[in-house]
Amino acid sequence: MTILDLFSTSPAWFITTLVIFTLLIGSFLNVVIYRLPIMLDRDWRMQSQELLATPSLTSADKPLPPKYNIMVPRSACPHCGKQITALQNIPLISWLLLKGKCANCKARISIRYPIIEACTALLSVIVALKFGFTLHTAAVLILTWCLIALSVIDFDHQILPDQITLPLLWLGLLLSVFKVLPISTSDVIVGAALGYLSLWLVYHLFKLATGKEGMGYGDFKLLAALGAWMGWKLLSVIILFSALTGAIVGIALIVLRGRDRNIPIPFGPYLAAAGWIAMLWGNDITDAYLRMIHVAS
Ligand SMILES: [Zn+2]
Structure with a gap:
């Protein structure tokens, strides 16, 4: 029995796997939501000198690293800059275990991150229940x-x-x-x-x-x-x-x-x-x- 057969015959397996997978997608969406506007802002600024007069999404005291996109650099606490380890990056669970605080500096981590992860999983399950394993x-x-x-x-x-x-x-x-x-x-x-x-x-x-x-x-x-x-x-x-x-x-x-x-x-x-x-x-x-x-x- 292949994994595809398992999913098509057992909805429980399909939905459970989907929840875990889409929590990870939600975590990825958090990165996109945070970084894409910053990347665009930086592009626009580089292309247009006129925009330099307007306030930037990235404050001057926290310059971006030369390579900054959806994948690089690894996620870090915006407060103390400490890199987030893989264990601290588990969707939903890490936020709950850390009680919504950075492990290093104890700065608050917005509740928005776990909410977006949970919503991504929830909406994905609704889609799967509506259209099945297709x-x-x-x-x-x-x-x-x-x-x-x-x-x-x-x-x-x-x-x-x-x-x-x-x-x-x-x-x-x-x-x-x-x-x-x-x-x-x-x-x-x-x-x-x-x-x-x-x-x-x-x-x-x-x-x-x-x-x-x-x-x-x-x-x-x-x-x-x-x-x-x-x-x-x-x-x-x-x-x-x-x-x-x-x-x-x-x-x-x-x-x-x-x-x-x-x-x-x-x-x-x-x-x-x-x-x-x-x-x-x-x-x-x-x-x-x-x-x-x-x-x-
Ligand atoms: Zn921190």
């Missing part, structure tokens, strides 16, 4: 992990890096061509194009009317990617869900916390969440909606 699951897992990274990066820095959105878009188109996802290629091409153009249009109309920028180009690319994964039919569900939750949360923040209404609220996390829900239950939602209209008429 290639479809593998594809949707990749989408899920990218959406988690994009949401947190957008929340922190109001950027949706092209380094994630564009490969996601091309991958979505290919998955349809190779029949991994059950949506026609013409549907996903139209989905990608309409996803981009619809938000592009909203952006320019909004800017024309108010003189303000309501969202960024990253949002258009993210919706294009979601259209490339799900086809144009689910775009309306995604836009409706993300706009509704975005508006509710935005108004709540302005009313409850007195947030300045001119500070832009990142739209990426809402798009990502709505896109993920549409990927899993979009067809159920549209079916239920159509039934409802049918009953009403």
Whole structure:
């Protein structure tokens, strides 16, 4: 019996292995979320002298090593700089054993790290339970992990890096061509194009009317990617869900916390969440909606 047979015949083994594997993925996403914006910031600074006048993500007293990417250097405590050992880097467990403190200097380690690891595992299990031990699951897992990274990066820095959105878009188109996802290629091409153009249009109309920028180009690319994964039919569900939750949360923040209404609220996390829900239950939602209209008429 191969490991693949074991996974297809025993869901318990599959899910247990998936939880362990995706906790590690969550730990990797933490690195991406932390480092990718810093890497981009450094690139932009190197390319553009004009940007030097704005504050940097990396303060001048903590210069980056010459080689700095997702893999190098090894993770270290941001407070004391002590390298994190393999034992201290076990997702979730290390944070609990260290009681959320650096083993060396006892500085607090944000609870965000274990939360992102746990969320990655939880959402991955939901995907696996929905689509089973299939290639479809593998594809949707990749989408899920990218959406988690994009949401947190957008929340922190109001950027949706092209380094994630564009490969996601091309991958979505290919998955349809190779029949991994059950949506026609013409549907996903139209989905990608309409996803981009619809938000592009909203952006320019909004800017024309108010003189303000309501969202960024990253949002258009993210919706294009979601259209490339799900086809144009689910775009309306995604836009409706993300706009509704975005508006509710935005108004709540302005009313409850007195947030300045001119500070832009990142739209990426809402798009990502709505896109993920549409990927899993979009067809159920549209079916239920159509039934409802049918009953009403
Ligand atoms: Zn430390």
